[in-house]
Amino acid sequence: MKNNILEIAKNAKNAFLTTMNLDISVKNEALKKIAKNLEKNKNKIFEANNLDLKEAEILLKNNKINTSTYNRLKLDENKFKDMIKGIYDLIELDDPVNQIIWQKELDSDLILKKISTPIGLIGVIFEARPDCLVQISSLVIKSGNCAILKGGSESINTNKTIFEFIETALNNTEGFEKNVLNLIFSRDDVKKMLEADEYINLIIPRGSNALVKYIKENTKIPVLGHASGICHIFVDESADFENTTKIIIDAKTQYPSACNAVETLLIHKNYPYFDELKKTLKNKEIKLIENPENYSTEYGDKILSVKIVNNIEEAIKHINKYGSGHTDSILSKDDKNIEKFMKYIDSSSVFANCSTRFSDGFRYGFGAEVGISTNKTHARGPVGLEGLTIYKYELFGKNNIVNDYTSGKKTFKHKFI
C-alpha cells in the first residue's frame, strides 16, 4: 500500500480521458442523481455529522479547535438546503468545456480552433466543512475534471458518508467511470499527493493562510489559492458621512472572518467627518487601531487599522505595498480619483463606492465558486467553473506542410471566421 496515492492518481488520470468529453446531459444527470441521493439520505448524513460533532465538542473543550471551526463543521437544515440548491444552480449553468473559443483560417484549407477543455486531475484540500465536499465534487463533475479530495480531519465521518452517496450516484449514471472522484484521509496521503506531479495538474487549497503557504512550499504542482485578505477602504476627501459609515460597517461586520472583509481604513486628511465616523464605528463595537505597528494584519475580527493619508497617491502606494492584492475599495465623489484608483491599484478586485464584501463568485454571478485567487497567473479574483478549465488547439488541414509557407510558396491568411 506504499504507493497507494500514486495508484489512485494514476487511475484518476485514466478516468479523465473519458470525463473530458462527457456530454453535458450526462454530467447534469450525475449532478441530479447526487442531489437526490443526498436528499434521500439526509438523516444518515446528519447522524454522521453528529458523530463528528461529539468528537469536536471534546476538542473544543480542550481548546484544540475554536468555535468557528466547530460552527463550520456543524451541518444544519439551512446549510443542507443551500448545499442541495447549489447543485441545482450548477446544473443550470452552460457546459464550461468543449466550447469553441474562436476559430481562424490559417489558410483557406487549414482551420484552427481554440476549444475549452477541462484541466485534468485536480487535488483539493479543504477545511472541515461538509458543504465544501459537495460543492467541490459538483464543480469537478460539471467541468469534466477528476479529483482527489482531502477534507479536514474533524469532518471525517460526515465526509465519508456524503462521499458514499456521491459515489453511488455516479456509479448509477451511465457514462461515468470509476475513479473520477477520490477521497483520501491522512496527512501522509496529502504529502504523497503533493509529490504526484506526474499525474496531478492543479492543487486547490481551501483553508487558512498557513495551509496555503505550507502547500505552496511543498509541491511542484501549480497551486490556486489566496495568500491572505488584507482589504482596504480608502475614504477620499469628497466622501460623505452616511454612505461611508454604512459601507465600512458592512465591509467589517457583515462577516468579519471572511477574507473579503476590510482590515484597513485609509482616510484622506481633509475628510470632514472623521471624528463622527470613529464614534459611529465604536458604537458598532468596531475597535480602531490608529497607526498600528503592522499594516499587514488580517484581523478576522471587528478590528480595523486606521491611517490618515495626505492624498490619493499615498493611499494607492500604501495599498500596493501592504495589501495582499485581494480587494480594495475607494469611497469618493471625484471621478478622476476613482479612475486613478481603479487603474493603479494592482489587486484582483478594485471597487468604487461599494463594500469589499461583494468580492465573491456567487455575487459576481459565477454560479459557484472554486475559491478566491490572489495569483497572477491562470485565474485571479473570485474563481468560478472557468478556473477549472484550460483549452486546446485543433487544426484541421487538407494535407498541408510547413515547408510551403517557409519557402514562400504559400502565405498565411490568419483570418478569424
Next chain:
Amino acid sequence: MKNNILEIAKNAKNAFLTTMNLDISVKNEALKKIAKNLEKNKNKIFEANNLDLKEAEILLKNNKINTSTYNRLKLDENKFKDMIKGIYDLIELDDPVNQIIWQKELDSDLILKKISTPIGLIGVIFEARPDCLVQISSLVIKSGNCAILKGGSESINTNKTIFEFIETALNNTEGFEKNVLNLIFSRDDVKKMLEADEYINLIIPRGSNALVKYIKENTKIPVLGHASGICHIFVDESADFENTTKIIIDAKTQYPSACNAVETLLIHKNYPYFDELKKTLKNKEIKLIENPENYSTEYGDKILSVKIVNNIEEAIKHINKYGSGHTDSILSKDDKNIEKFMKYIDSSSVFANCSTRFSDGFRYGFGAEVGISTNKTHARGPVGLEGLTIYKYELFGKNNIVNDYTSGKKTFKHKFI
C-alpha cells in the same frame, strides 16, 4: 551587493506600477525607438557578436558546446533583419491589456468589469540566442510587464551590447521609468531570482528540457514552459501514400531539432503503403527504429520511432501514455476517426491531415511567441502576448452593501451588458 537581485526585483516591481497602465502609443513608440537604435548600431552589435563567436570557437573545438549552439549564437544579416521585422510586426498588434473582456450588471447600480492586465514582474531565462533577447524584451514592453532577463553565458557580449541600445531607447521614451527591463548574468543570480517569489510572478525558461526541469524543481514561482516535444503522427488505414509521405517528411526533416518535429509514427496495421513509405523515408535519410525500447525519446534528429497499432483506440492510448501533450496529428480520410482523435487526444495541439510543424505562435497568427507550453494551467500550446496577461475585476457602485442582498432586500441581476 549580497541582495542585489532582490533590489533589482523590488525596483522592477515598483516600475510595474507605472508600466501596467502605459498607453499603447507610448509602448509602440518605445518599440519603434528600440528598432531604430538597434538598426543604427548594427555594426557595434555584430562586433560584440564576433567577440562571443571567437570564444565560442574555442569552446566548440574543445567540445564544450555543439555546432547547433554555435549556430544559434551567430548573428547574420538575415537574423538581424528578422529580429527588426519582429519588432515592427509587434507594433502592429492591438494592445493586449487594459481591454474590457466583459461587463455585467450585478444590479442596475452596480457594474462589474473584467479587464485584461499585465501580470507583473517576469523572470526569463533563455539560451545563447541574441535574437531571443530582442524578442522577449519587445513582448514584455508591448504587454506592459517588467522583466529580469538572463541569457546564455556564451552570448554575454552580444547581450550586453543589445541591451544597452534597448535601454537607451527606453530612456529616450517619455513615460518609461527605469528598471522596467533588467539584464543579469551569473548562475548565482538565477538562483536568487528563483527565490524571489515575493516579487516575481512568473518564470519563463526558454531552452533545453533539462533547464526547464531544473527551474521547476527550484522555485515556488509559477513556471511557463514545455517539458518536451514527443510528437506523434498516426497513419490511419485510409491514409494515402503521397500526402502521408509528404507530411511525415515535412514534420521530421523541415527542422529536426524543433520541439514540434514528429518523433513517433503509429501505423494502422491495415495501412496499405507501409513498405513504400519506409523505403521513401529511408531515401530521405530518415532512420526508422521499429519497436524501440523507449517510446518517449525526443530524437531531435532525422530518426523516428515506428509502431504498428491494431486500431485508432490503441493509437490514442499510446499517445496519451507516451506523448508529452505537445502536438499530435492524424492522417486519415475517415471523418469519424478524425473526430475521435481530436476529442480524445489530451494534447495542447491536436491536428488532422497536416504537419506537426504548424504548432507555432507565428503560424497560429499570434504575431510573436513567448514559447510553447505543455502546462495545463494559465497558457497551453503556442503562447503569444496573451500568455503575458491576466485580468482584474473593477466594480463600480453607488454606495451598495452586501447586507441588502443577503437579507433579501435586494436581488442580483447578473446581466451581461
